[in-house]
Amino acid sequence: MVREELSGITLYLLMSLISNPGKQNNIDKPMCMDNTRIQPKGKVITVSNHKGGVGKTTSVINIGAGLNRLGKRVLLIDLDPQANLSQSLGLIDQKQNIYRALKGESPLEPIRVLKGLDIVASTLDLSGAEIELSSEAGREYILRELIEPIKSSYDYVIIDNPPSLGLLTINALTASSEVLIPLQAQYLALQGLTKLLEVIEKIRKRLNKELELGGVFITQYDSRKILNRDIVASIQSHFKQDVFKTKIRDNVALAEAPTQGVDIFRYSPKSYGAEDYLALCKEIIKRNKQILPSNTNNH
DSSP: OHHHHHHHHHHHHHHHHHHOOOOOOOOOOOBOTTSOBOOOSSEEEEEOOSSSSSSHHHHHHHHHHHHHHTTOOEEEEEOOTTOHHHHHTTOOSOSSOHHHHHTTSSOOOOEEEETTEEEEOOOGGGGGHHHHHTTSTTGGGHHHHHHTTTGGGOSEEEEEOOSSOSHHHHHHHHHOSEEEEEEESSTTTTTTHHHHHHHHHHHHHHTOTTOEEEEEEEEEEOTTOHHHHHHHHHHHHHHGGGEEEEEEEOOHHHHHGGGGTSOHHHHOTTSHHHHHHHHHHHHHHHHTTOOOOSOOOOO
């Protein structure tokens, strides 16, 4: 019954995006003299793919931790009712959580993970949020309004979405300036991706004109497998320059780290997983035209 109600809500929201333009943000992005974008503080990034098992939550944890190791102040937001992001960092049943904030019971209450790395935890109660908030006026903007007062305290705000295209994901996309899409180097990796890209485009047109595809990155890659290489070639042919050069190699340490409640850099700093996610973070910073601080070994 709940699944049917959520499906109905999702359909209603997508239809409303088409029929009702809603409010839009008309503030132009600042530009340098050479017409390159100036990266403001508090860049909000959503990591999204409604196909499960692609390494989305693992990527949020380790991109956040990697950016932190490169001297950036990072806030992670767990917007998935499964709360895997929170649990992977050792946070279970926190009183300070995203559900209370979305319900209007509190502002966002970040919890310190490391110096310069905070998280807004999730809870299983969030599973009912889509139904509870579906009748709220301006429901697509709730998360955006919650992030705004604290955004300038961070260089990056990174949101982990549920594997669906419902109200929570729409909130994340409306609050973000970029979407990063993790894709497995596996057969059917592109299945269903068209729908996600359609939703991103509709939200960009109707709710958030600043939203852009920040890039696609490959996860669970094994260069020894012909199928993996063929899939990557297909993804690169489809997305071209939007594909990050760094591929996240299949690495058991990435699966083990959450069992200890830590990121890959604290669990196994010399592993392929740590090497790959740090390289990906450097690419993200380069794409956003941010300058690395002179001392990146402060952790």
